[in-house]
Every structure is written in structure tokens, then in C-alpha cells.
Amino acid sequence: MTIYTEIILDHFENPRNRGFIVNSTKSCHVSNPLCGDKINMAIKVDKEKVADIKFEGAGCAISTAAASMLTEYVKGRKVADLKKLNQKSMIKLLGIELGVNRIKCALLPLEALHKLI
Amino acid sequence: MIDSKKIKKDFPIFDSNPGLVYLDSTATSLKPHSVINKISEYYSKYSSNIFRGVYRISERATEEFEETREVVAKFIGAKSREEIVFTRNTTESINLVAYSLGRQVMREGDEILTTVMEHHSNFVPWQVLTSETGAIFKILDINDDGYLIGDLDRIITNKTKILALTYVSNVLSTINPVKEIIAKAKAINPEIITVVDAAQAVPHMEINVLDLDCDFLVFSSHKMLGPTGVGVLWGKYELLDRMFPFMYGGEMISEVYLDQTKFKKPPHKFEAGTPAIAEVIALKEAIKYLNRIGLQNIRAHEEDVVKYAIDRLGKAFGDKIRIIGPKDLNTRGGIIAFNFEDYHAHDVASILDEDNIAVRAGNHCAMPLHKKLGIAASLRASYYIYNGKEDVDILVSGLKKVQKLL
Ligand SMILES: Cc1ncc(COP(=O)(O)O)c(C=O)c1O
Numbered sequence: 001m002t003i004y005t006e007i008i009l010d011h012f013e014n015p016r017n018r019g020f021i022v023n024s025t026k027s028c029h030v031s032n033p034l035c036g037d038k039i040n041m042a043i044k045v046d047k048e049k050v051a052d053i054k055f056e057g058a059g060c061a062i063s064t065a066a067a068s069m070l071t072e073y074v075k076g077r078k079v080a081d082l083k084k085l086n087q088k089s090m091i092k093l094l095g096i097e098l099g100v101n102r103i104k105c106a107l108l109p110l111e112a113l114h115k116l117i
Numbered sequence: 118m119i120d121s122k123k124i125k126k127d128f129p130i131f132d133s134n135p136g137l138v139y140l141d142s143t144a145t146s147l148k149p150h151s152v153i154n155k156i157s158e159y160y161s162k163y164s165s166n167i168f169r170g171v172y173r174i175s176e177r178a179t180e181e182f183e184e185t186r187e188v189v190a191k192f193i194g195a196k197s198r199e200e201i202v203f204t205r206n207t208t209e210s211i212n213l214v215a216y217s218l219g220r221q222v223m224r225e226g227d228e229i230l231t232t233v234m235e236h237h238s239n240f241v242p243w244q245v246l247t248s249e250t251g252a253i254f255k256i257l258d259i260n261d262d263g264y265l266i267g268d269l270d271r272i273i274t275n276k277t278k279i280l281a282l283t284y285v286s287n288v289l290s291t292i293n294p295v296k297e298i299i300a301k302a303k304a305i306n307p308e309i310i311t312v313v314d315a316a317q318a319v320p321h322m323e324i325n326v327l328d329l330d331c332d333f334l335v336f337s338s339h340k341m342l343g344p345t346g347v348g349v350l351w352g353k354y355e356l357l358d359r360m361f362p363f364m365y366g367g368e369m370i371s372e373v374y375l376d377q378t379k380f381k382k383p384p385h386k387f388e389a390g391t392p393a394i395a396e397v398i399a400l401k402e403a404i405k406y407l408n409r410i411g412l413q414n415i416r417a418h419e420e421d422v423v424k425y426a427i428d429r430l431g432k433a434f435g436d437k438i439r440i441i442g443p444k445d446l447n448t449r450g451g452i453i454a455f456n457f458e459d460y461h462a463h464d465v466a467s468i469l470d471e472d473n474i475a476v477r478a479g480n481h482c483a484m485p486l487h488k489k490l491g492i493a494a495s496l497r498a499s500y501y502i503y504n505g506k507e508d509v510d511i512l513v514s515g516l517k518k519v520q521k522l523l
Contacts, residue, residue, distance in 0.1 A: 035462065053441070
């Protein structure tokens, strides 16, 4: 079983929601010093919903795809509902199984999101 | 010459993981049957504490334990077994010296010299010691080829109390000219205390502590076919004798009174509490195994495989692969750290893992070195006695698959 599925590779090669938001509500920076992955994420909240969310940064395929898929998922949703997102939701979203070491890559964008909401 | 396919048969992990291409012996080595059996021999035949029992099985355990001390002493050319202290690992051995000797000799304004290529375990203890004592932390730099540079005549002064240096870099693979550096350091400052991190040297080449003329030399059992949980600290007896103990408690005392305690002589002074008995006992089987093959043969085999690997990687990927460290094979060990195109090291390692190839990805506990190299992480494939050229070929195919996928 590969974790580099077509969907993951597609999001890695063409990440959605990459970039900056000029008038963001909040922005943050997270990193994993062990592998050097860094993500900047910014959010714009309007009427308690995610009006826009974007990320920037360098990371492995898993963390980049996770950021892309997570931002795609949260856009338009109620902020209050997103607080519940956890490791399980990330695995479901990505559709792959990750071991104890690689799961950290997938959780980095989620850590950023939780800092924002 | 070493026949790695034959050697693989001595390592049961290859039976339970058919097709495993294990290229991470720098992190920890695999274990042969003889070592595993020795551990179970202790637990099934003479399981008991050492030094305490007057009954037969305890005497047997004590003899087996102390025999390892003798075997280790001979293996590294120490004067006597009293100079061999058992710890948990290399890290603990270095911390022991930093704590017991460092806190005794370091004063404000003194200096410690180490290098930018150290593993964190031979870097952080000294960094902390300098910040606690108000001493100065000096760091030898490297050049683009991964060799140490710097004019020791200007760097080492009569205030430089400690020189802590790795024998072989766990990333660059550089074999440092430790003997020459120590001779030079002692010529400048005869009082300097030299600590050699030999974690990546002892498993792979002949070592003689008297020839090196260092004061301390440390290594881990688990990187040399032995069990986890055992480290070795070799030190010159006069120094061990004069150092503070590291931990206090059972086994390390000779007499305890209400108002004071007398400690044992080295090495027992540094071995408080019940040690990793089974693991220490089994370490000697690892050394016997290494001696049977011969350290010179091991070194020659690794050089041979590394030459083949560098050649194959170069031919297959050209400048898409950037190998870190010296080009001259005489000065490099069995480690090849590299970067591959601009692929993330974790992605490459994960894809290789899908084909049962175990390589390491990350900064390999050497952040200052990676900073110096200007990279966040690297991949590392390391070769040992059970790796042959066929393992190199499989790695090359694996990397081709990575190229296709990413
Ligand atoms: C050069 C070097 N020093 C020290 C260590 C630390 O060894 P241990 O984890 O057994 O304490 C290692 C292990 O990776 C190493 O490669």
C-alpha cells in the first residue's frame, strides 16, 4: 500500500489555496524542526465562517498535500465546527494510512489551523 | 573478503523480513544469533544479580559480566579492565565525563573546543557545561569537502581544558585524523583533556586508545552488533580515579556511615545500581563476532561497497544526487549522506520503505552541521558487514522509482 496515491500526488504537485491573504483575520507559522518543514497559514473569517484560507511554505509531499486538502475542506465551513478536527479527521481526509513518524507531517497543517481558530 | 550474503544468514532479522535492505546501521546495527542467544542464556541459565550473591548462579553472572570488561579492554587496547566503565550508551558516557570531570576542572574563562560536525550528544553536554561555568565554547569548522579546518595553534590556548571530537562523522562519514589532532593539541597545551566520540569508529575499524593517546573514548554496544542499553566509557585510570562519581547508590560504595560514605575505585565508582546485566554479558559475543571477521576486513569491505555505491549513484543520477562529505575514500567510512534533486528527504525515505529499503531521513542529530551545509535534512544510507553490492543496486532502483513518482 502506497501513501503516494494519485490524489496525494495531485495535491502535492498542484496545491490548492497556496498564497497569502492581504486582509486576513489571523495568520500563523508552524514548523517541524526535525525535517525543516515550515507552513504559514492565514485565514479570513466572515460571519463565523471561513471566507478564505491560504498557506505558504516548504514541506514534504504529505504535509503539502495535507495543507492543500485541509484548506480546501475548511473553506466555507463554520469555524465552530472546525475545532473538532483531529488526527482521525486528517487520516480520513487524506485517505491513507500513516505510521507514527509520518503522521506528524499530516498534522502540521492541522496544528496551523487550530492556531487560527 | 567478506561474503555479505553468508553473513546475512547469521542475522535472524533477515528471516523474519525477507528482502529487507537495511541501510541504517549508523543509527543501530542488526544483531547476530550469538548475541541474541547469549541474552537468553543469561535469563534462562544464571539469571541473578551480580556482585551480591554468594551462590553459584550469581557468581557465574558476575564472572560473565566482568569477562566482558576484559574483552572490551583488549578490543580497544586499554591497559586494564579497570579503565572500562559500563554506561547506557555513548550519550551517557559523554554526559558522565562532562558532569564528573567537567564540573571539577572548568572555571570561568576556560574553554572547551569541539567541532561543527558533532552528533548532538557530543555537542550539547559541552555547550551546557560552558554556559553553566561561564566558560567559552569554541567550535572547529569544516570546509566544503567535509574536513576539519582551523589553525589549532591559534585556537587552542592554555585555557582550553577539554577537546571533544568525533572520530567518524555520522553524516559526513569523514574519518578525522584524531591521533594527529590530539598530538597537536597536547603539544600546544599538555594539560588538555581529550574526549573521543568513537560511536561510528569502533564498529568499523581497529582502535587502539594508547596509540591515539586520548584521555577518554566512548561508544555504544548497539552500533557494533551488541545489545541496546550498554555504552562504554574508557578513560585513563588516573583521571577516572580523580573524578567525582556520577550517580550515588548501591554497587558504587565501599562503606556507608551515618555521616559519610566511601566510594569504590573505578570502574565500579561509576556504576551505581543494577546495570544492564544480560546486555553487558552479550556485548562480548558481538566483539567475538567482529574479531572473527576481523576489523581490517570489515573496513576493506565497507570501502569496497561505498566505492561501488558512489560510482553507481553518480552514473545513475549524475548531479541530481549530491553526496555529502569527502570524495577521498581513504578518509570516509561506510556512510553516504545525500540530497536527491529537490525531493524532500522524508518522501524519498517513505517511497524506499515501500520496497523494504531502510534509510534514514532527517538531520541525524546533527543540526549545527546541517545548518552549516545549508540544508534542513538529508538522506543517509549506511553500509555494514551484512550489506553487499546487491543492496546498492536495489537502492538505485528504489531511487529511480522515486524519480518516476514525484
Ligand atoms: C557519532 C555519534 N555519536 C554519538 C551517538 C549517540 O549514540 P547513542 O544514541 O547510542 O548514545 C551517535 C548515534 O547516532 C553517533 O553517531
